[in-house]
Amino acid sequence: MPADGRAILIVEDNCVMADIMRFNFKRAGFDVTVAVNGRDGLERIRDRQFDLIIADYQMPRMNGEEFCRQVRQDERHAATPTFLCTAKGFELDTVQLSQELGITRILIKPFSPRELVEAARDVLAGPPDARERCSVRPDRSPSPAG
């Protein structure tokens, strides 16, 4: 399914991971913007509207949790679907985080880039309700759906 140039913001301090995510999303037809940390991400959303935000949890200066909290305070992005990626799956209360910050999906590293792209497509293709509050799946299996 083509992505029709839907705008995605990737907030990831690990440039190696950010590059491969950008590569896969671009090949899938998305318009990709990369920010290197939470503060940089906030700068980006101030300038433009994104259809999907994918943020890493552990980042210097401003981590993913604080970033998502601030994103929700921005009227334009209060309901933007948001994925949170983390290598700390077992240590975080993913259910509470999802409910509190309206996270659409939490992805546990390592994850499959193809399945991440598929998940992004699903979320953006779904009905508006689903886009606002998709089911939370703190996935720990080796091949999570996104």
Place this chain on the structure above:
Amino acid sequence: MFRSTRPISVTRRLIEQYFMFGLACLFFCVAVCVVLAWRGSLTSLVPAAVVLPLAILLVGGLVLRRSLGLVATIEEQLGRIAAVSSPVEHDLRPIAASDPLADGWNALLERFAGQASLGDLEARLSRALGGFHEQRFEQVFNTLSDGVAVTDAAGVIRFGNRSLAAVLRLPGGESVEGRDLYELLEREGSPDGCGERLRRQSGPAPMSIPCGPNLEDGVLRVSRAPLAGDGAEAGTLVWTVRDVTQQKLADEMRSQFVFTATHELRTPLANIRAYAETLSLEEGIDVEKQKEFCNIINAEATRLGRFVDELLNISQMEAGALTLARHETDVERLLSEVIEHVQPQMRQKGMDFEPLLPPKLPKLQIDKDKVAAALVNLLGNAVKYTPDGGRVRLQVEASLEHVSFHVEDSGYGIAPDELPHVFDQFFRSGDARVRQTTGSGLGLAFTREVARLHGGRVGVHSELNKGSKFTMTLPVR
């Protein structure tokens, strides 16, 4: 028991018996004389027969009394000894006479006096030793790092060692004796009335008492036991109060380390998986890009391997089994590898890096990998705990005996109370700026261990908000 009947002295008994025997003899003589006089003979001798034996008897009595004086004196003194439980020296007097009995008595007195002075010496020694033991115990208690207190039944401190006031964090010089220990424990900032809870409980009640809302504020471990033995009043308790803040922090750091290690393992693994899967599933990727991805996978696998090596080093260090594989090492090459390792982070933070190396550096017999890891730790910390745009300097000094590596930064610095602990395993500063970054709390412990195994040492000078200078010195062999 013997004194219940009135005692009759031996001397008196002898004299009485002498007189009774003498009078009997006199009576017999008088009777013989009277019989003879009645028959008509010896009439003129009757008065002489009475007077003469009587005179002899009296003289004999006097002589006997005089010769028994010595015995009487001894008897009198023995009687005095028997009358009191512990005779004192002046009760007994030597006898001034040249007589075997007197000599024997005097010798006995001398021996007795000797024993009395020994007893006195023993008593004095015992008193001195008692005081000595008390002082020694007090000294021993004062050298303990744990607080030790003895309280009465009401909880009032009767004895407190020197550490107690420090552990309870009382202002300098404040005495603890005479104060209520339960109240002092309450004052410690325990949020839920720990002191009162202890007062109500019985038994040893080992309890951890937090001194504030954060772990860094301090944690005390309190335990107690009743004092038993002679002279101990009922309800007397011996307390030990231990500051377990560092132990609790280390426990927390240990858990934090597991989280950090998990993150450090998952990050390269996530990259490897993402790139490998992209290469295998995506079609039409140009050759250059494929090569780039393969290089990234290679680099991430190397990073993962290095981290596993670090984990092994740490686990060896924890088990006390860290060993060295010494080889002749070119220090210049070693330093260039170390610098190469940390330079990307420095560039990323826009830091000013200044290596100051002498023109010629000796070759060292060292474990190159471990020394490199130790130096990477020092430089890595300098980068990590210095704000963007700060300065890091690596200065190397070489003498005939030593090579010293100084790593100086313009970073956050270390608070004086934390400085003695920076090389401890799992120690991490309580500084919020440090807490924001990830760290195992093992890097500096590893560095110190590597220096120690090489016969060298590490040191640190630091000033809060100005920067730190770490030095590792290795001997030239």
